Amino acid sequence: MALVTFTGYPSSGKTHRAIQLKGHLDRRLTDPSYSGPKLKVIVLSDDALNIDRSSYNDSLLERTARGALFDAIQRQMGRDTILIIDALNYIKGLRYQLYCAAREFKLRVCTVYVVATPGLCRRWNSERSDGRGYTTETLDNLIARYEEPSSMVRWDSPLFTVPWSESDVPIELIWKAVTEGNVKPPNVGTQAVLKAPSDALHTLEQVSTLLQAVSGVPGGHVTLNLSETLKPRVTLPERSLTLSELQRMKRQFVTVHKKAITLGTVEKGTVDWSEESVAHKFIEYLENNKLIIINK
Structure with a gap:
């Protein structure tokens, strides 16, 4: 539904x-007058995840803490x-x-910037009695490195600023943002990338069965009995295709698809990594390289 990101100096x-x-x-x-969808409100924080303030004393620990927070989000x-x-x-x-991440989940977003002077933050931090x-x-370092949000950039907008002198948050504006704001669709940079299955490489290697069905077969029209449901009709060249020639094409085919697996991604859209689908792709690969013709 919505993501509300709070930002500000530590102890602000x-x-x-x-x-x-x-x-x-x-x-x-x-409220009885509310007629919208049933929603729940969840607050996630360092405290809720038991992330100690000392994590911000070390850059490596801080990255780990940020990673834990992002995973929970x-x-x-x-x-x-x-x-x-x-x-x-x-x-x-x-x-x-x-x-x-919010765009990927098609959520509305807004940012709440809590403003307090560095002096107030230092005082409030020193007055804490909860051990947090x-x-x-660390406080001075975090204040020095703080990067203020801006309403001019899309990831901070809409931006609501709440000074320390205000008694409350601008609930009317925030309510409108989380219930009526625009939901921006995922783009190429934010879409979840389709993953190849863990046995994809093994499946690629299974095209050896197809090589045995094609190699040494005289030219002409042939039906390849690859499985009970995959029996493509192809036209082979007048000469017999040698096993070494087909092995070379197999290595090229596997290399092209192995790159996608190594990168953790596959071609855009829905990809079927079943053995039959991979075998059919290899047949098309042979046709593209003018070794066979698939009879439609």
Whole structure:
């Protein structure tokens, strides 16, 4: 349904604002006057995932923590969920990654920028009594590296800014964004890539059966009994195709498709990796190389 990304300096009050927003959304969704789809509101945060603040003391630990958060976000994304991300989200690249994931799931998006001065953040951080504060060095480092959101870029829009002096979040604007905002369709860069099955390489190697059926056969019209359902009629050249010639074509065919498997992707669209389908593709490959003609 929607993804709401909170961003701001560490200890700027993001959790407080996220709680405010969740309360407003829950009340509206349970109000008798609400007639929209049944939705749930979920808040994901470092605390909810038991990610310690010390993770931000080390770049490697921080990358691991961000990865754990992103995986959890993807698991919770859904058409029946308003997902609130209460985390630092201080890097543009991470916010863009969240935006792309939301587009893949066809969710509405918005960003809430919680603003507080560095001095206030340092004071509020030092006053924490729950053991979840940042070290002074880490806090200063995160503030220095913070990349502000901008309403001019698509992954931060629509952007709602909430200064520390405001008593509440702009619920009317956020409600409209998550319930009526445009749902942008996935594009090539955000679509889930179709994966080849784990036995795809083994299936490719099975075209050896086809080689045995074709090699040494005199030219003319031939029916290849490859399986009970795959019996293509082909025209072979006047000369007999040698096994070495066919082996060379097989190696080329396997190499082309093996590249797709190695990259973890396959051709665009639905791909059938059954043995019959691969054998049929190899027959077409032989025809494209003018070794046989498939009789339509």
